[in-house]
Amino acid sequence: MNFPKKRMRRLRKNKNLRNLVQKIRLNKNDVLYPIFVKEGIEEKKEIRSMKNQYHYPINGLDSIVSLCEDNDLQGVLLFGVPSNKDQKGSSAFDDNGIVQRAVRRIKEISNLAVFTDICLCQYTSHGHCGILDQNGVNNDKTLEILNKIAVSHAEAGADFVAPSGMMDGQVKSIRGALDEKGYQNTGIMAYSAKFSSNFYGPFRDAAECSPGGEKTNLSNRDTYQMDFKTEASQQPMEEIRLDLEQGADITMVKPALPYLDVIKEAKDRFNAPVAAYNVSGEYAMLKSAINEGLLSEKVIEESLISIKRAGADIIITYFAKELIKDGRI
């Protein structure tokens, strides 16, 4: 019999050999954990659409913050769920708003890097990521509000602000506002290549930010987020290029798993850290299949490794908690 000279199985013969040749490993330095802080609750409460994820009141944050810090995670990404919403999202730039207070508390009790989401959708009565006028979401009017939110988060002590609204020019505008107020050292992680995705459903439930509501016939975010039929090399790369040019320190692709080609292309083309957001729908799919016994928990590691293999430097994932709890990273 004519055996092949090259036998790939030699590399897989035992665990030690496999360990020696496996090069992509998840690491505690790779992940950023998203946390929801909510006004008007007394105790942490599980989010219906995202099992094992919680809404936290300010006075209920300490335990999750220590869990992250004691397990050597590097940082968290904060989302606020306010009690009051209006047409222009005023509660988003309130100095005593939910995110501003959460940042102060986390900074008081830990050394975690604090990133804050900068967007209007949780704070507007219509659930859109910007101010509405008769033509839809008004880009340039929205920028003024994003500036105020970013400055108030920086004032509270955020290390990085993360604009996610997909308004044109938002990075330049926020960079200018931060610099003007003396926050040159506050960084920007731009949600640059953000798709109008169907994988955000559980998050919208958690953050109470589904678009629609009163006085709007816009029931989705298609006029500002990218179409998922867009080619990787076109709009996503241009969005990233523009954001980096405008001063973004970290760029982001979102969602992650359905867009691994976009992550890879971004990593190959640009000399900047690339973050990938493993979003709520990606979490919920695996979580429910695991809970139903259809899939092994190992799918968590396998899917996060695929995001790393594609080139992500930072993975934003709700699974961070599972990973550290079970000592898997």
Ligand code: PBG
């Ligand atoms: C707000 C925002 C969204 C997510 C992060 N920031 C929702 C949206 O754009 O509708 C989604 C995150 C997730 O699904 O985990 N603009």
